[in-house]
Amino acid sequence: MIVEQANAGSTSGNARRASFFEDNGVWKESPVFxxxxxxxxxxxxxxxxxTGGAGFIACWLARHLTLTYPHSYHVISFDKLDYCSSLNNTRVLNDKRNFTFYRGDITNPSEVVDCLERYNVDTVFHFAAQSHVDLSFGNSYxxxxxxxxGTHVLLESAKKVGVRRFIHISTDEVYGxxxxxxxxxxxxxxxxxxxPYAASxxxxxxxxxxxxxxxxLPAIIVRSNNVYGPHQYPEKIIPKFICLLNRGQPAVLHGDGSPTRRYLFAGDAADAFDTILHKGQLGQIYxxxxxxxxxNFDLCGRLLDEMGIAHDAPADLGRWVxxxxxxxxxxxxxxxxxxxxxxxxxxxxxxxxxxxxxxVEWYRRFGERWWGDISKVLSPFPIVAGDEVLSDKEPVTDSPQPAEADARKRKAPPSNGETAVDDEAS
Structure with missing residues (x-):
């Protein structure tokens, strides 16, 4: 069942909202993860x-809980449906009696309380967040x-209705x-x-x-590594690079490509949240x-290997990175x-x-169709204004870039647009 709470707006805004509900059937071809x-x-x-149930990590948990516990739990996916969300992520659940999609904004107290009260919610998983670090430098407000x-609204609303579990999804970036x-x-x-993202x-x-x-308030805080896998919007490094390489275009690294990240597959992340729900202790952090x-540089090599693209020779590597x-x-x-x-x-x-x-297999099959046209988000530093994604005009070179000197030259994107509301995935 789908409950839409969207307010009327501009003609283009209404068209954009309507597009979220169009069903082109691509989800029917996808494996159910x-x-x-x-x-x-x-x-x-x-x-x-x-919250953020139509976004990346949260949609994995929504599918997992809905399909694993069909006679025990009713799952309500609460999402604003921003540019990085997709109803395709949970359409497979629409005919399930224990699943409901509610379109709402976590910064709107009336929508949050209405959802909590209407469905007698006892447990909240709070994933919804603006999560792309690059965007936070230009639109920190x-x-x-x-x-x-948004978190404050959820907490106050959860207190008001007497929620029994509030599981807050944070990030490993808060440690620095x-x-x-x-x-x-x-x-x-x-x-x-x-x-600014980590600080928020x-x-x-x-x-x-x-x-x-x-x-x-009975709460648990969860801090996770970078999560990757099918259904992640291609503004993040792994899906972005897969989509670029699949188009025959090079992956573009920031700086010299030396920063490292730890990665967790989305199915393992869903298991972690399921474990915390059933075995975690209230008041704890996990x-x-x-x-x-x-x-990031070595990640490029792994992706080239997985996609069968030759890169042993320096000229070949320079073509793709x-x-x-x-x-x-x-x-x-x-x-x-x-x-x-x-x-x-x-x-x-x-x-x-x-x-x-x-x-890689999933993005090669569905990456170009799942969210509509993703061309603009595949630029090195895409800019988001409202629910529109704009390409950047940043120069691309063949050589690694020193971090400090180039950073001072960077022009931040406009700060008057609202950016993504998504679930956590750095």
Whole structure:
């Protein structure tokens, strides 16, 4: 069932909203991806609201909970439907009696409360957020509005209706940069965010803490590594590079390509959230971490290998890998310790090789059709204004770019547009 709460707007805005509900059937061709965990259903959990449910990670959890617990849980996907969301991500659930899509904005208190009360929600998974770090440098106000104020609205609304579980999805970026050789960070480590996106997520966490203490709101905070896999909007590095290479165009690295990230397959992330729902302790924080760490440059090589593109010769590599300036500041790496969650029985099951194979196959089949025209978002630094994506005009070179000098030359995108409302995926 679909419940639309969209307000009337401009002609172009109405056309854009209508396009979200058009069904071109592409989702019928896609494999149905879910996690692998299954627990004894909780007797005090009946109606689960997932914010950002039409976005990437949240849609995996929505499918998993709906299909794994058909007689136990009713899942309500609550999403604004911004440029990076797609109803294709959950259309396979539309005929399920235990699934409802509710179109709403987390910064709108009346819509949030209406959804919570209408469906007697007892459990909230809060994924919805503006999450693309590059955009946060040019539109930091939008990130504060959605990620901080939106979380505040949800917390106040959850307190009002008496939600029994509030599971807040944060990010490993709240810890800040971790140097090579330093120990992986625990849940008790100091938060030291270095970019506006990470700062907004840390601020949101402080609000969650305050509602735990002041109002005894039963909450859990989850901090995850980068998640990848089918259904991720191609503004993020793995799907963007797959789509570019599949078009016969080169992948464009920021800076010199040396920063590393740890990656977690989306199915393993869904299992982690399912585990935390059923076995996590209220009031706790859980890191969701993998050990699959790879530099952006080496990631290009892995993708070229997976796609069968020759790159051993320097000329071949230069054909497929280009460079542009770096972010104003680009954390070299993040590293979190996931022992606490592993003690609940969770562990990643999908190797990076297998996850990358599944992901490449899916984007080669569906990447050009799932969200409509993705050409503009495949530029190195796409700009988002409202629900429109614009290409950048940044220069691309054959040589790695030094981070500091180029960063000072960068012109930030306009800050008067609202950017993405998506689930977490750095």
């Amino acid at each position: 879910v996690g692998s965990t299954r627990f004894q259903p909780l007797p005090d959990v009946k109606n689960i609201m997932i 939008g990130f504060t509005h959605t990620n901080v104020y 940069e971790v140097k090579d050789g330093d120990q992986d960070l625990l849940e008790t480590s100091i938060l030291a965010p270095t970019n 997520k840390a601020a949101a966490e402080m609000l969650v803490h305050s509602y735990q203490k002041s109002f005894r 890191n969701v971490g993998s050990h699959d760490e790879i530099s 280009k460079y542009t300036h770096d972010r104003p500041f680009n954390d070299h790496r993040y590293a979190i310790d996931g022992t606490k969650l592993r003690q609940l029985g969770w562990a990643p099951r999908t190797s990076f090789d297998e996850g990358l194979r599944i992901t």
